[in-house]
Amino acid sequence: MDSKIISGELKRCSTWQFALWISAAGAVLLWGVYAMLLCWFKGLNQTNMNDSYGFALWIWADLAIIALGGGAFFTGFLRYIIGKDELKNIVNYAVIIGFICYSSALIILGIDVGQPIRGWFIFWHANVHSMLTEVAFCLTCYLFVLIIEYIPIILENRRIDNIPFFHNLGHNMHSIMAVFAATGVFLSFFHQGSLGGVSGVLFGRPFAYREGVLIWPWTFFLFTWSAAACGPCFTILITKITEKITGKRLVKDNVIELLAKISGWMIGTYIIAKIIDTVYWIKVTLPATGFGLMDFYSNNPFYGIWILVLEIVICGILPALILISEKGRKNRYGLIIAAILAVLGVCINRWVLVLQVMAAPVLTFETWQMYFPSWQEIATTILPLAYGIIIISFSYRYLPVFPQEKELNPWTINGGK
Amino acid sequence: MKIGRRSFLSLGIGGIAGIMLSPLPWKLMDDSAIWTQAWPWTPVPPKGEATYVNSACTLCPGGCGISVRKINGRAVKIEGIEGHPVNDGGICVLGLSGLQLLYGPTRIRFPFKRVGERGAGKWSEISWEEAISEVAQKLGDLRKNGQSESVACLSGNDKGTVPALFKRFFSAYGSSNFMRIPSVSDSYELAVLRSSGQKAQLAFDIENSDFILSFGSGIIEGWGSPVHMIRANSIVRKAGGKIIQIEPRLSNTAAKSDKWIPINPGTEYALALGIANVIILKSLFNKNFVDSNTSEFNKFAAFVKSVYSIDNVEKITGIKKETIEALALEFAGAAKPVAVCGRGQGKVQGSLGEVMAVQALNALVGNINKKGGVFTVSDHRYFTLPGSVPDATKLANHFTDEVKSGKYTAAVLFVYESNPLYSLSDSKSVREAFAKIPFIVSFSSFMDETATNSDLILPNHVYLERYEDVYAASLPIPVISLSSPVVSPQFDTKHAGDVILKIAKKMGSPVADSFAWNSYDSYLEEAFGDNWKVLSEQGFLEDRTVALAALITASKKFDFTAGFTDIKSLYTPLVTEGDPDKYPLFLIPYDSMRIASGYIGDPPFAVKTVEDTVLKGNDILVEVNPVTAKALGLLEGNSAIVETARGKAKVKIHLFEGIMPGLVAMPRGLGHSAYDNYLAGKGVNINELIGSLEDPASGLDAAWGIRAALIKA
């Protein structure tokens, strides 16, 4: 039915199959939208957040998906600025994933604030001292960059490309894409950092607080670094999942392995920095506030020292070692496991720096606060997942996302026009 | 026909640019911000000039002076009056929440007559004319049949001109059954009467004392005049005085005291006698005072020596000998010591023996009617009325039993400024008794438990809408303040004083003959005579002559035996109700400044201050020592059933190290079924679980708790 708009000679599933798939994702999306509307019309009493958990699941989701969306800026950086040409075969997909992550983050932020209609006050009455102001500006600008990067991919759709104007527009945009990519990279370095700054500057919260240089706490740099390190792993993981679902190979191994190798080195260096940061925090920053390390890892039902071990050793050192070693990253399982661990690691890091901060008491006469999100929070957090699946599905079906697909799947090419 | 791609694009881009350059999006953005700042459902209080009206708070017997801020006729904030002799600017949780009562949803708006079953909440609005006629008719008929005595009144208060009007009405009508709600005042009064032959109250001069030996009195928990006492506590602190708190639970008073001495509950009198024994044995007492101002000292001395030896007292009270001895030395050695009794807020009468034992200590150190000691404040009259105000006070604690058993037939009951269905102990019996009274008339301003279960409601103005003379509880130097209308009556209510006048008038001669006044206000002014000018202009009267009078008339001797030939019968240990095997624990009530437990239910602000270790959702938490809880297999937050011989209730467990093992403590003032959704249905009314325990020496209700079992639910 829709074969006329399907790109080139690529084989895609039947329309009804596609419709079924989309409606399944759509149902989840609607559930999320329903929860979103509840939050907007009834207010944030729909959540399980409270005055101790002003930041909760949503802020974690924002931080995590933006870190994961880091694959876009870092792949772009490698492709356009460092000149790793092979990566052109995955950069499209990295951009789409990045776009999904960033737009999702903004949707969640739109639900998360108590007065969404006044959300623009963050720009209008901007406080230059606030990390969140920096985040808001960079995030919004970068989303525009991602849209600009996404447009040429859309313009490559077979039907659109037939229109000469769009064909030319797409061509022209491609040729200046390096400029946007560079802008994007710059913005990303900043807002990933600002997100790290969000918790790092909280000098009233010894668990989160980090010293640093000038106005930037160490978490500023660690966040950028970890996003650059783990984002590509997420791109790899999503690519592998896409390959699994479509039953086709879409990106050549050498491309994946290159990205994996760079990622491995990034994770490795990041985790060394993270360990240094943690040791300095334990030995210098914390004691000055009267806290010992174990004050934050005991006397509560959830946050034990295991979480630090999991984050640094199992989800940091281990994936770094796997990906750095040629044998590791060339092994099918090794690659996937390392990617999963890296993604998990960055998610735990963001979790800890949002939720454990809220959970741990600072006043001596307060106690640990535990929290479990309401279904509305969960639904709205899953919403981006469904939304992402739908964007990816449409993009994959109608746009030439993977330049190597034709080459890798010669026998599945549609017969003629 | 065809729109070119180029023109389409330029149209699009141009259009967008045009819109952005126009004021439209910016205006919409601005509007959106303004709209969220003033959502139509978020109230915007109208502005206006602020004015202040001075008045007095009547929400408890405290008698604080208040100043109410008004904006354009609306009362917006209640504050304490600085310099007022009772509270000097301070004010309590309840007093601060007064406007929530004034403007609250539980106000009764017009006179109501019950139409459905009693308590079913079906009412019909009737006119004041009809309502008053109906009462007058009913009372007239009873009087004609010689049944005047079957009309009774339960009043929250017996001081001042309004109770005086009630009493006068009852006297003219021919009933002696005007009763005030039981409180520790009853036993204070009885103790003074029996030991000195005076009709007077006890008033403890806390702020001027330097050593306060408190037998469970909640000095900072709403005892006496609550704000005044909290101030007194600070004054003592600042002056370097000492407070010793003796009670089984670490109350706030205990927590603030210099020393908390846990004691086996109900044995306070024995400790007092033990201390007395030590003082006598060591000859530490004030010989001058004892010789010239007391009688029966030797009999008393012999008695405590034989029965309350320090070893014995250690056994009874669980307090170490050394501690008792040290207390005696410190108490007798202090310059201005005072021993204090009346547990918690003083809501229960307590035993005569306990008050006498404590008074004996005060007599031994010679601190009766002395600065920093205890005063016997006689029932002075600030107002005079032509003819007399009869003294018709009866013990209310026997009332429900007599009605229930049929010993007394009540045909009509007036309920004024009290909520007996909620606040009297053994609620079940009270309900049964009330069911036997065919006609209950409530004067309540609020839909409380008793009003809900009455037959006719004659709603009184709230204190902020009326004049009334207000008496601060238990001060050595009595203070009367004037409650003045702050706002005009919000609803079709009437001053209870006016209603009584109207009923009397309607009944005609001879009842009407005692009531010459046209209105309560003119009666009030006339009654105060010369004092009215000061009262109305200054807002309060402070009668220093009374304290002086007490000092001068101290020649009245204090009888250590309270006139009992057999002292033992005064100090009989009381056995609390319940089989010790079935009920191995003791349930005790405790009072809190944050939970009103008198005739006023806690307003929303006050409920908001209740800690989550006391109330969680609708569940009440009881305090249990971890040792006791462990033995019962109970953990923090567990559900359990508290059971006593009087009833049972579902509770949750709060582990508290500050309570003696073997006890269960429950706050007073929760478990309302009436009032609004901010109060009703929250927690348990402890009166449902506790019965009365008659003191054989006095007939007073001496219950301090009840045997109980705690079972994991």
Next chain:
Amino acid sequence: MKEEKSDKSAKKFGMVIDLDKCTGCGSCMVACMAENNVPFKEDESKKLVSITWMRVYRLTNGKSFPDTEICYLPKPCQHCGGKGEHGHSPCVSVCPATATDYNKETGIVSQIYTRCFGCRYCMAACPYHARYFNWWDPVWPKGMEEYLSPNVSVRMRGVVEKCSFCFHRYQLAKDKAYYEGRSDIGENEYQTACAQACPAGAITFGDLNDSGHAVYELKKNKNAFRLLERLQTNPKIYYLSSRQWIRRAGDNYLKNEK
């Protein structure tokens, strides 16, 4: 953050709360609610969603019967001056929309409800849990809006609120002084609702910089301490307690620290 005022006469309003006197009666909490149009709900027992600008904590010494001790500790916003008293309070520095502000003239940390868009970053930043979010629309039972004061605007759902040191009272006092031709206000002219109501006289409020004010001397008491001083938040609430365990509860100490 406003431009730095080089005015040497800058005020620094603060409180000294005597914990030896505080009885835990709760008047300060209710005085604040009544003064500042604080809303209430049917169930206020979930304290983490209950708005009380002033909250009285109950501290225990952790010992078992009969050595248990209790202390009440009233806690309003600490009006933190931030590191070096530069006005970078934990909350002010993070608010992206400048909806909370450090007033250099008074040292008061304000909260501008109509500016706040409810991101709650300030709540995450405040170690004292002095900030409260309006999770619900404020609703008064019919008729009860009558008592609302026009001096403090009613907050809409979705914004953060907190103790303002009854700033409107300062403004009223300043206005009055201005009309009477005075340039300054007296200690008694500006008192907070909680200090005024406290039956125990436990709360003293005034200008910490003014040697004529009672708080000036009180804060120098050897028993004075502030909460979490080690975080360098520089609070303007001082507490007094004669008990060592209470003073120690004011801050965190390492296990081996004396």
